[in-house]
Structures are given as C-alpha cells and as structure tokens.
Amino acid sequence: xxxxxxxxxxxxxxxxxxxxxxxxxxxxxxxxxxxxxxxxxxxxxxxxxxxxxxxxxxxxxxxxxxxxxxxxxxxxxxxxxxxxxxxxxxxxxxxxxxxxxxxxxxxxxxxxxxxxxxxxxxxxxxxxxxxxxxxxxxxxxxxxxxxxxxxxxxxxxxxxxxxxxxxxxxxxxxxxxxxxxxxxxxxxxxxxxxxxxxxxxxxxxxxxxxxxxxxxxxxxxxxxxxxxxxxxxxxxxxxxxxxxxxxxxxxxxxxxxxxxxxxxxxxxxxxxxxxxxxxxxxxxxxxxxxxxxxxxxxxxxxxxxxxxxxxxxxxxxxxxxxxxxxxxxxxxxxxxxxxxxxxxxxxxxxxxxxxxxxxxxxxxxxxxxxxx
Amino acid sequence: xxxxxxxxxxxxxxxxxxxxxxxxxxxxxxxxxxxxxxxxxxxxxxxxxxxxxxxxxxxxxxxxxxxxxxxxxxxxxxxxxxxxxxxxxxxxxxxxxxxxxxxxxxxxxxxxxxxxxxxxxxxxxxxxxxxxxxxxxx
Numbered sequence: 001x002x003x004x005x006x007x008x009x010x011x012x013x014x015x016x017x018x019x020x021x022x023x024x025x026x027x028x029x030x031x032x033x034x035x036x037x038x039x040x041x042x043x044x045x046x047x048x049x050x051x052x053x054x055x056x057x058x059x060x061x062x063x064x065x066x067x068x069x070x071x072x073x074x075x076x077x078x079x080x081x082x083x084x085x086x087x088x089x090x091x092x093x094x095x096x097x098x099x100x101x102x103x104x105x106x107x108x109x110x111x112x113x114x115x116x117x118x119x120x121x122x123x124x125x126x127x128x129x130x131x132x133x134x135x136x137x138x139x140x141x142x143x144x145x146x147x148x149x150x151x152x153x154x155x156x157x158x159x160x161x162x163x164x165x166x167x168x169x170x171x172x173x174x175x176x177x178x179x180x181x182x183x184x185x186x187x188x189x190x191x192x193x194x195x196x197x198x199x200x201x202x203x204x205x206x207x208x209x210x211x212x213x214x215x216x217x218x219x220x221x222x223x224x225x226x227x228x229x230x231x232x233x234x235x236x237x238x239x240x241x242x243x244x245x246x247x248x249x250x251x252x253x254x255x256x257x258x259x260x261x262x263x264x265x266x267x268x269x270x271x272x273x274x275x276x277x278x279x280x281x282x283x284x285x286x287x288x289x290x291x292x293x294x295x296x297x298x299x300x301x302x303x304x305x306x307x308x309x310x311x312x313x314x315x316x317x318x319x320x321x322x323x324x325x326x327x328x329x330x331x332x333x334x335x336x337x338x339x340x341x342x343x344x345x346x347x348x349x350x351x352x353x354x355x356x357x358x359x360x361x362x363x364x365x366x367x368x369x370x371x372x
Numbered sequence: 373x374x375x376x377x378x379x380x381x382x383x384x385x386x387x388x389x390x391x392x393x394x395x396x397x398x399x400x401x402x403x404x405x406x407x408x409x410x411x412x413x414x415x416x417x418x419x420x421x422x423x424x425x426x427x428x429x430x431x432x433x434x435x436x437x438x439x440x441x442x443x444x445x446x447x448x449x450x451x452x453x454x455x456x457x458x459x460x461x462x463x464x465x466x467x468x469x470x471x472x473x474x475x476x477x478x479x480x481x482x483x484x485x486x487x488x489x490x491x492x493x494x495x496x497x498x499x500x501x502x503x504x505x506x507x508x509x510x
Contacts, residue, residue, distance in 0.1 A: 049432065052416045056430035132428070154458070161460045167432040173455030175435055177428045179442060180449060184457035214451060241452020 002074050002118060003083045017083060020121050021097055022337065033321040035311040036259050037144040038191040038231065041102070042153045045176045045185035046135040046160070047167040053177040054115070054130040062114030062130045068164060069129050073118055076159035078125060078152050087115040093342055096333030102140065104128055125156060132177050133185075135160070142324075144190060144255070146248045154244075173240060183240030188251055192258065195230040195308050196265030199277075203232075206261060214238045215254050229300030229327060234258065270312070270371070281309040281366060288360040291353040299330040299352060306363075314366040322359060329355065413437040472502055 003016065047053055051065050070084050087095065087108060095109035103126040104117055115130040128136040137160070139153040167175040173183035181187070197203050207217045218233040234255060236247045269277050284305035287294075294302075307323040309315045328334060335348045338355060411420040414437075418430035423438055435442065446453050476499050483492040 047432070052431040053429065055426075055428050056416045056418060157458075158461070161462055165462060166460050168460055169432075169435060169455075171454055172435060173457055174460075175432045177430075179427075179429065179446060182446065183450065183455045186457070238450045240446060240450035240455060243456045244458060246456070 002070060002079065003081075004070070004085075017085065017094075020083065020119065020123065021094075021101065032143075032317075033324050034143055035320070036193055036262055037255070038193055038324060038327075039102075039140055039142050040145050040149050041138060041140040041189050041191075042146070042149045043187045043189075044135075044137040044153055044157050044174075045133040045181045045187075046137065046157065046174055047176060048134050049165040049167050051134065054132065054134060055177055057114075057130075059114045065134050066114055066116050066129050069127075069135060069160070070116070070118065072160050072163035073127070073156075076156060078156040078159065079118065079120060079127075082118050082120045082125075084116060084118045087111055087117065088113055093333055093336055096331075097337055098126075100328055100331040100333045103138075105131060105136075107131060125152060127156070133181070146188065146252065150188075150244065150248065180237075181239050184242075184244050184247065186239055186244055186247060187235050188244075188248055189233050189235035190251070190255055192232050192234055192255070192262075193230060193304065193307055194232055194258070194262050195304050196262045196269060198230045200265045200269055202261070202265055206258065210234070210254055210258070211237075213250070213254055215251065228297045229304040231300075231304070231327065266308070266311070274371075278314075278366065278368065278371075281305045281312075281314065285309070285315075285360065285363055285366070288356050289363060291356060293346075293349045294330075294353045294356065295349055296330050296332060296335075296352065299356060300327060302356075303327055303330070306360075309366055313370055314368060316364070319363065326356065326359060411437055411441075469502065473499065476502065 048065055048068065051057065051061055054062060054065075057065070066086070073079050073082070073084075087104075088111075090098075095104070098104040098117070099106050099109050101123070103119060103123065105128065108115060108117070108128050108131045111130070115128070117129065118127040120126070124141060125137070125139045127138065137153055137156055139149045139156070141149050169175055174185040176182050176185055194203065194206075197206055210217060214237045216235050216237040218235070219228070219231075234251070236251050239247070242250075284302040288302050288306065303323045303326050306315060306319055310317060310320040310323070329338070330352050332345075332348055335352045335355070336342050339347075339351055343351070412418070413430060413434045415433035416430035418434050418437075420438065420441065423429060423434070423441075429435065429438065443453065476495055480492055480495040480499065483489075483495055
C-alpha cells in the first residue's frame with residue numbers, strides 16, 4: 001500500500017513523513033558500520049513510452065506520468081508501506097533533509113511542479129518521479145552489499161514494468177534523457193571513506209586510474225559536490241554494452257583494489273608520519289568535545305578523523321557508527337530539523353557544536369596501546 | 373572526474389580528460405556529415421543544437437532522429453554500443469509484436485506490388501489477427 005498526501009488528513013500525513021525522516025536508522029537490523037565502505041546504492045533510470053522526457057514535458061504531461069507511475073507502484077512487494085508525496089507539497093527544509101539523507105538529488109529538490117517521490121518507511125528505497133527521467137528507482141543499504149541492493153531494485157523495477165510500458169529499444173536498451181545513462185540505466189555506487197589517500201595526496205592518481213576503468217569519483221552529494229570528510233562516491237560511468245552483473249563485478253573489483261590502496265596509505269602514514277597523524281586524530285576528539293561554534297565542513301573533517309581512529313583500533317568500535325550518523329546530522333537541514341525551525345547559519349553553527357559536544361561528551365582519549 | 377573545480381583543486385585533484393557531452397560532440401561532428409546538424413525531432417521539437425548544448429534528448433523518438441550523431445558518441449562513451457542488460461518482460465513481447473507487424477506489412481506491400489491479391493488478403497487477415505491479439509493482452 002502507498003500512503004498519499006490527502007488534503008483532509010494533511011497533518012497526519014506529514015506527521016508520518018517526518019517520523020520516517022527522523023528515525024535514527026533505516027531498518028530494524030542494520031549491519032555494523034565497517035571500515036572504508038559506508039553504503040551501497042543502485043539507481044535505475046526508466047522512462048514511460050509515449051511521453052516526452054521530463055525536461056521536455058508540459059506540466060500536465062508530467063502530472064499524467066506522476067499519477068500513472070504511482071498507480072503502477074501500488075501493491076509491489078518491494079514498496080510495501082511506502083508514502084508518496086509531490087515535491088511542491090514539501091517545505092524547503094524537508095527537501096533539504098531528503099537531499100542530505102541522499103534520498104533525492106539536489107536537482108529534484110529544485111523542481112517546480114509535477115514531480116514526486118515514493119519512499120519506503122525503512123528508507124531503503126526511494127523513487128524519484130520526473131527528475132531528469134520519468135523514474136529514478138533507488139535502493140540503498142549501509143555497508144557493502146550489491147547483491148541484496150540489486151535484488152530489491154530489480155524486483156521494484158519488474159513490478160512497475162508489469163503495469164506500464166517502458167521506453168525500451170532492443171539494441172539500445174532503456175532509453176534515457178541523457179545518453180550517458182542509456183542501456184541498463186543503472187548507476188551502481190558505493191560511498192567510501194578515503195582519508196589515507198587524501199592525506200597522502202594520492203587521490204589524484206587514484207581518480208585518474210579508476211577513470212580509465214570507466215569508474216567515476218564524486219563528492220558526498222553526487223555530481224559537482226565537495227569531498228568533505230574524505231567521503232567519495234565511486235560509481236560506474238558506463239551503462240551500455242555490459243550487463244548489470246558485469247558492471248557490478250567490475251565495480252566490485254575496483255572497490256577491492258581501492259580498499260587495499262587506502263589501507264596501504266593509512267599504514268604508510270602511521271609508519272612515516274605517526275606523531276602528526278595521532279596529533280590530528282587526538283585534536284579532532286578534543287575539538288568535538290569542546291567546540292562551541294562549528295561549520296558543517298569542519299565537523300565532517302573532524303568526524304572523518306574519528307572514523308579513522310576507530311579503524312586503527314584507537315577508539316571503541318561504536319564511534320564508527322556514531323561518526324556515520326553524525327556525517328548526516330551535522331548537515332544544515334538536519335541541524336534545523338533538531339532546532340524544530342529554520343535558523344540562521346551562525347545559530348546553526350552554535351547548535352551543531354552543542355549536538356557534537358553532547359555526542360562526544362564521554363568519548364575516551366585515543367588508546368595507543370596497540371600502536372606504541 | 374566529477375568533483376567541482378574548486379573542490380578538486382582543494383583536494384589536489386585534477387582532470388586530464390574533459391569528458392563532457394559538448395566536447396565529445398565536437399569530436400563527433402568532425403567525423404559526421406555536417407548536413408545532419410539541422411536535424412529536429414518532429415515528435416518533441418528537440419533540435420540538434422539543443423542536444424549539443426544541453427546533452428539531453430527530449431523523447432524516445434529523438435533516439436531515431438539523432439542516431440547518426442549518437443552512434444559515434446555512444447562508441448566513445450560506453451563499453452559497447454549494444455544493450456546486454458535486463459530485458460523488460462513486457463517490452464520483449466512488444467518488440468516481438470512490432471517486428472512481426474513490420475515483417476507482415478513488408479510482405480503485404482510486396483504482394484500488392486506483384487498483384488498477388490490472394491496472398492495480400494491472407495496477409496491482411498494475419499495483420500488484423502496480430503493486432504487483435506495484442507489489444508487483448510494489453
């Protein structure tokens with residue numbers, strides 16, 4: 001069943017919507033946060049036959065697509081208990097929170113009319129309707145897990161396709177607004193934490209090397225975004241000429257090699273520049289415990305050092321999961337969500353510092369016993 | 373490489389190859405007959421210039437209209453130029469239907485040209501049956 005916004009029960013709907021967005025973790029059984037790899041995502045781009053792509057469509061055509069798509073999604077197994085909402089019914093802050101949780105793209109958050117989202121209550125699947133393509137089916141999970149993510153995305157995709165006709169060509173595959181998504185329409189990606197490669201100034205070489213393999217590297221919020229906190233999104237660049245499983249296999253082998261290189265860079269830093277590295281990580285914990293004003297970019301960099309210290313075994317394991325959660329919660333929209341209202345940037349910096357101080361109040365000093 | 377320029381510099385990252393569609397199109401146009409550059413999609417109105425500037429097509433019909441400039445572009449952009457991934461179940465039967473219709477229409481045309489009206493009538497009935505069959509399954 002898909003819950004829709006209903007003008008008479010608007011308050012109840014948004015109460016439910018905000019409850020979903022403010023849940024600390026997506027599902028009941030969350031895998032433990034692991035070193036280097038933060039999360040896995042698959043996105044499938046699809047369009048309906050006989051409708052112009054959203055960039056070329058009139059509002060009425062977009063509305064017709066929106067309603068057709070939502071009808072097609074009712075009763076699909078992978079979308080049980082979802083909610084659907086039109087983007088122009090959402091406040092600026094709600095849109096920002098959806099972007100910060102990586103559920104919608106910054107582009108969708110800017111659209112005027114005729115676009116929508118369908119979101120499962122565990123936030124593992126979010127479908128954007130009328131973004132660049134009619135449908136962008138996205139499935140995401142913490143950790144590294146392409147097989148279950150693909151299974152879920154494939155199931156939702158087939159379910160929708162049983163009710164509507166996709167724009168598909170036997171030779172070119174799924175037809176998309178941008179030819180870079182043509183074929184499988186699939187973008188498989190993993191969010192990686194690569195402080196070792198950033199600090200040792202090796203990201204340039206690594207990015208050039210993976211680009212040659214048809215793999216793209218982006219910042220935390222996708223195309224054009226910054227790489228604060230040394231977090232990078234690694235994804236396939238090519239979508240045509242290979243099957244989905246071949247793309248995932250190629251991406252997986254690149255990721256394995258990236259993890260090896262990151263670990264090598266970390267070991268080398270610890271070996272060659274031990275005191276400076278330990279100083280940085282120690283000061284990061286000190287700053288998080290004592291800050292009173294902090295911007296999100298600095299907070300991300302400090303949290304990145306906490307995650308690194310945890311991977312080295314110098315902090316208890318639970319701080320890795322905390323760092324991952326705080327990467328999202330220090331973003332401007334989430335800080336305002338915790339304030340309960342839209343607030344000015346300087347007030348945000350103060351509230352962000354308070355949130356971090358509370359979380360790191362009892363954080364221990366670095367345990368260097370295994371690295372002395 | 374997709375980091376924005378400022379961030380890329382801040383992270384010590386540079387990009388030797390600029391893989392934008394506009395740049396790829398410039399390369400392609402040098403190889404493709406320039407007469408094609410006045411192409412327009414009759415279905416959605418997208419012009420070749422718009423595609424070149426924005427890198428986006430307007431509808432499924434654009435893929436047929438812009439095919440001459442698209443093919444060399446895809447060659448440089450992807451691992452291959454033939455789809456090897458998932459085939460949607462509904463679309464597979466639709467493609468089969470379209471292919472069968474196309475082949476029957478061609479045979480009908482040939483039969484009419486040869487004035488083989490008996491054969492033509494038979495083919496016309498087959499076409500009608502195929503259409504009815506498809507309407508019943510949609």
